[in-house]
Amino acid sequence: MTPPSSSPDTSYPERIAVFASGSGSNAERIIRHFEGHPTVRVVLLVCNKPQAGVRARAAALGVPELLIERGRFLSGDAYLPELKAAGVTFIVLAGFLWKVPVALIEAFPRRIVNIHPALLPAFGGKGMWGAHVHRAVLEAGVPESGISIHYVDEHYDHGDNIFQARCAVLPGDTPDTLAARVHELEHRHFAPVIEELLERGREA
Numbered sequence: 290m291t292p293p294s295s296s297p298d299t300s301y302p303e304r305i306a307v308f309a310s311g312s313g314s315n316a317e318r319i320i321r322h323f324e325g326h327p328t329v330r331v332v333l334l335v336c337n338k339p340q341a342g343v344r345a346r347a348a349a350l351g352v353p354e355l356l357i358e359r360g361r362f363l364s365g366d367a368y369l370p371e372l373k374a375a376g377v378t379f380i381v382l383a384g385f386l387w388k389v390p391v392a393l394i395e396a397f398p399r400r401i402v403n404i405h406p407a408l409l410p411a412f413g414g415k416g417m418w419g420a421h422v423h424r425a426v427l428e429a430g431v432p433e434s435g436i437s438i439h440y441v442d443e444h445y446d447h448g449d450n451i452f453q454a455r456c457a458v459l460p461g462d463t464p465d466t467l468a469a470r471v472h473e474l475e476h477r478h479f480a481p482v483i484e485e486l487l488e489r490g491r492e493a
């Protein structure tokens with residue numbers, strides 16, 4: 290585990306921690322999107338799965354990581370000292386499945402966002418992740434799915450909506466084909482939406 294720097298480079302006013310525990314294709318796009326950005330940088334990957342593909346992606350792009358453990362995250366100090374040491378100002382959940390503890394939400398009020406691979410409030414909540422979401426969408430027979438980017442509160446997939454984009458559910462879709470279409474939307478929109486949100490915040 291690479292420890293986060295104890296003296297953050299404050300030349301970037303917005304310093305993102307990406308929390309991810311999957312393959313990390315969204316995390317990678319977000320990191321790349323902000324490379325060379327004048328005010329925003331991804332400064333930390335927070336991961337709870339030693340075997341997650343996202344770790345190699347972040348390492349290849351020079352982003353330090355913090356590997357976290359359940360007890361301390363969910364019922365301890367939520368790793369706030371490490372987040373503070375890295376100068377984190379904004380948190381992006383990109384395929385992170387643990388519930389975010391209240392301590393973290395209170396330390397980053399309206400500064401934690403999540404992406405969900407369906408049109409919330411439908412097809413969200415505990416257990417609704419990955420292929421479970423796409424299977425539920427197909428079983429419901431709805432004509433559209435999409436993505437939702439939303440603030441994080443203490444309930445799963447529940448905070449205020451920030452952005453949604455839609456795609457068709459096509460005849461013959463399987464969870465995999467639908468997931469691929471939804472993933473494309475995520476890759477296209479997630480980083481620009483974060484950028485706009487941070488820029489809007491600076492103007493306010």
Ligand code: GRF
Nearest residue numbers: 311312313314315384405406
């Ligand atoms: C995405 O589909 C996202 O909506 C969900 O987890 C998935 C992460 O995919 N929260 P990847 O690891 O970024 O490829």
